[in-house]
Amino acid sequence: xxxxxxxxxxxxxxxxxxxxxxxxxxxxxxxxxxxxxxxxxxxxxxxxxxxxxxxxxxxxxxxxxxxxxxxxxxxxxxxxxxxxxxxxxxxxxxxxxxxxxxxxxxxxxxxxxxxxxxxxxxxxxxxxxxxxxxxxxxxxxxxxxxxxxxxxxxxxxxxxxxxxxxxxxxxxxxxxxxxxxxxxxxxxxxxxxxxxxxxxxxxxxxxxxxxxxxxxxxxxxxxxxxxxxxxxxxxxxxxxxxx
Amino acid sequence: xxxxxxxxxxxxxxxxxxxxxxxxxxxxxxxxxxxxxxxxxxxxxxxxxxxxxxxxxxxxxxxxxxxxxxxxxxxxxxxxxxxxxxxxxxxxxxxxxxxxxxxxxxxxxxxxxxxxxxxxxxxxxxxxxxxxxxxxxxxxxxxxxxxxxxxxxxxxxxxxxxxxxxxxxxxxxxxxxxxxxxxxxxxxxxxxxxxxxxxxxxxxxxxxxxxxxxxxxxxxxxxxxxxxxxxxxxxxxxxxxxxxxxxxxxxxxxxxxxxxxxxxxxxxxxxxxxxxxxxxxxxxxxxxxxxxxxxxxxxxxxxxxxxxxxxxxxxxxxxxxxxxxxxxxxxxxxxxxxxxxxxxxxxxxxxxxxxxxxxxxxxxxxxxxxxxxxxxxxxxxxxxxxxxxxxxxxxxxxxxxxxxxxxxxxxxxxxxxxxxxxx
Numbered sequence: 001x002x003x004x005x006x007x008x009x010x011x012x013x014x015x016x017x018x019x020x021x022x023x024x025x026x027x028x029x030x031x032x033x034x035x036x037x038x039x040x041x042x043x044x045x046x047x048x049x050x051x052x053x054x055x056x057x058x059x060x061x062x063x064x065x066x067x068x069x070x071x072x073x074x075x076x077x078x079x080x081x082x083x084x085x086x087x088x089x090x091x092x093x094x095x096x097x098x099x100x101x102x103x104x105x106x107x108x109x110x111x112x113x114x115x116x117x118x119x120x121x122x123x124x125x126x127x128x129x130x131x132x133x134x135x136x137x138x139x140x141x142x143x144x145x146x147x148x149x150x151x152x153x154x155x156x157x158x159x160x161x162x163x164x165x166x167x168x169x170x171x172x173x174x175x176x177x178x179x180x181x182x183x184x185x186x187x188x189x190x191x192x193x194x195x196x197x198x199x200x201x202x203x204x205x206x207x208x209x210x211x212x213x214x215x216x217x218x219x220x221x222x223x224x225x226x227x228x229x230x231x232x233x234x235x236x237x238x239x240x241x242x243x
Numbered sequence: 244x245x246x247x248x249x250x251x252x253x254x255x256x257x258x259x260x261x262x263x264x265x266x267x268x269x270x271x272x273x274x275x276x277x278x279x280x281x282x283x284x285x286x287x288x289x290x291x292x293x294x295x296x297x298x299x300x301x302x303x304x305x306x307x308x309x310x311x312x313x314x315x316x317x318x319x320x321x322x323x324x325x326x327x328x329x330x331x332x333x334x335x336x337x338x339x340x341x342x343x344x345x346x347x348x349x350x351x352x353x354x355x356x357x358x359x360x361x362x363x364x365x366x367x368x369x370x371x372x373x374x375x376x377x378x379x380x381x382x383x384x385x386x387x388x389x390x391x392x393x394x395x396x397x398x399x400x401x402x403x404x405x406x407x408x409x410x411x412x413x414x415x416x417x418x419x420x421x422x423x424x425x426x427x428x429x430x431x432x433x434x435x436x437x438x439x440x441x442x443x444x445x446x447x448x449x450x451x452x453x454x455x456x457x458x459x460x461x462x463x464x465x466x467x468x469x470x471x472x473x474x475x476x477x478x479x480x481x482x483x484x485x486x487x488x489x490x491x492x493x494x495x496x497x498x499x500x501x502x503x504x505x506x507x508x509x510x511x512x513x514x515x516x517x518x519x520x521x522x523x524x525x526x527x528x529x530x531x532x533x534x535x536x537x538x539x540x541x542x543x544x545x546x547x548x549x550x551x552x553x554x555x556x557x558x559x560x561x562x563x564x565x566x567x568x569x570x571x572x573x574x575x576x577x578x579x580x581x582x583x584x585x586x587x588x589x590x591x592x593x594x595x596x597x598x599x600x601x602x603x604x605x606x607x608x609x610x611x612x613x614x615x616x617x618x619x620x621x622x623x624x625x626x627x628x629x630x631x632x633x634x635x636x637x638x639x640x641x642x643x644x645x646x647x648x649x650x651x652x653x654x655x656x657x658x659x660x661x662x663x664x665x666x
Contacts (some may be wrong), residue, residue, distance in 0.1 A: 014497040085556045107557035133596040134559030
């Protein structure tokens with residue numbers, strides 16, 4: 001094994017400047033899943049990996065990178081790294097925390113070299129450097145399993161986005177009976193309300209019949225995550241289980 | 244849009260610029276389709292009249308009834324070619340069409356076409372009565388279709404969707420509601436008293452009632468389709484706008500953010516560079532708010548919330564922003580961005596989990612208050628030389644302003660105020 005270092009999984013070259021300043025020669029950059037796989041094949045090993053969500057790829061996102069690291073480098077500590085005001089990033093944070101046991105979370109706007117070094121030192125010392133308000137929010141990360149209770153729900157969320165919340169149209173698009181989507185509608189609406197409340201400070205609407213509006217807004221707000229090409233592969237607990 | 248009169252209130256839901264323009268664009272083709280149908284109807288009636296003893300009268304009446312269609316055709320031709328008619332009646336017709344276009348007024352063509360349709364209905368009913376029944380019924384059907392096209396050109400006209408016509412007479416709206424029966428009624432009145440024989444009367448009745456279904460359903464079809472059009476156009480244009488904004492944001496956000504970080508490190512020696520970097524980064528975040536439906540301008544002061552929400556989201560803090568100021572000059576907006584960046588950034592760095600920002604006018608000043616729940620500041624940090632608070636106070640002092648901090652139990656409020664430029 002080659003000595004440990006820090007891995008940055010991010011496709012944007014500009015992002016590397018602060019990491020290079022913070023970690024110098026100990027930094028490995030994987031701008032794509034192919035390059036990450038290549039580095040894994042070469043036996044590179046890391047203490048810490050900062051994994052961005054968007055890798056500008058038609059086939060994979062940071063979720064695949066998390067899955068690969070989860071299987072190939074289980075000892076590598078993960079930092080969920082993204083700009084969390086962007087679409088779908090809070091779901092990514094929840095998924096990384098709950099599915100892949102990410103050790104910490106860092107927003108890209110806070111990636112100055114000093115903070116990066118502080119993150120590595122804290123994590124190596126067993127301290128969670130994630131800002132406290134984020135730590136409170138991430139307690140609710142298991143809600144991701146309620147939003148995506150079944151692998152088939154990925155298709156429904158995708159169709160829902162295209163159908164602007166119209167379940168009848170979703171049923172038509174998926175060639176299923178509309179009544180078979182009733183369970184999804186009820187459970188996903190409740191999960192979306194709770195997720196909005198815990199992660200986005202959107203007050204609980206109380207008893208509402210506007211499930212269509214809630215689901216449509218949620219699907220639109222989180223479209224980048226819910227339509228991620230690798231989501232259905234990654235979300236399956238069987239896929240995540242280590243051999 | 245939509246006046247206070249009864250007619251205005253009744254038609255308010257329908258009047259929209261997008262639907263109006265859509266129908267205006269189809270107007271010429273729609274008119275020409277109607278014209279083709281009318282010509283076919285005229286040919287059928289004239290052709291089937293040949294076998295009758297009254298064929299000369301019937302064909303003569305058909306020629307008379309084709310004046311409106313002739314005028315319509317020449318008018319469309321001149322409109323499409325951008326030429327001027329030479330015949331005086333065509334000139335009057337064109338002037339009238341231009342004058343009544345999009346207005347709640349019948350144009351000259353309708354005054355020709357309605358009586359022409361009545362004449363055509365009268366031909367199989369009262370003139371060519373010696374023709375076989377099937378021929379008379381075919382002529383009656385053709386004449387009824389002629390009237391239907393006239394009715395639809397009137398009741399499906401773009402004028403009914405024109406948002407400028409906000410106060411139409413209420414009776415116009417009622418008339419449109421009963422357009423089907425109104426069209427069917429004259430056909431029944433003219434045709435049914437005629438002698439159709441014991442076998443023909445029911446068939447004639449069925450033809451006479453045809454406008455009831457055709458006119459009514461075509462009008463409601465148009466209304467239903469047009470009802471969805473504005474929302475659809477808005478969604479599509481919004482999706483396009485969102486794509487452009489996201490692409491621009493994706494291309495610039497990393498560089499601007501890194502630029503701001505680098506500029507912060509040399510703020511002491513290059514304050515202007517730092518302020519420019521803060522301004523550029525904040526403005527980019529403000530433009531992101533345009534991806535939301537209903538946000539039309541990045542210069543709206545409400546958009547000052549965008550950089551605050553971004554800063555708060557980075558650490559997972561809650562943030563609420565209230566903008567009570569109507570306008571700020573470009574320089575004041577830039578100063579507001581700097582103030583927000585400094586005060587909110589400091590509060591979050593100090594560990595705030597909830598932030599409340601109020602931008603409000605205050606006795607000739609504009610005041611930005613940031614309230615947070617971070618632990619109280621330690622001594623020696625607030626306004627000591629070289630700190631961002633000291634720099635900000637100096638900057639505000641140049642504009643007859645101040646920077647004040649008040650600890651209030653578990654919360655702290657920092658207020659920056661200055662005299663804004665007059666717009």
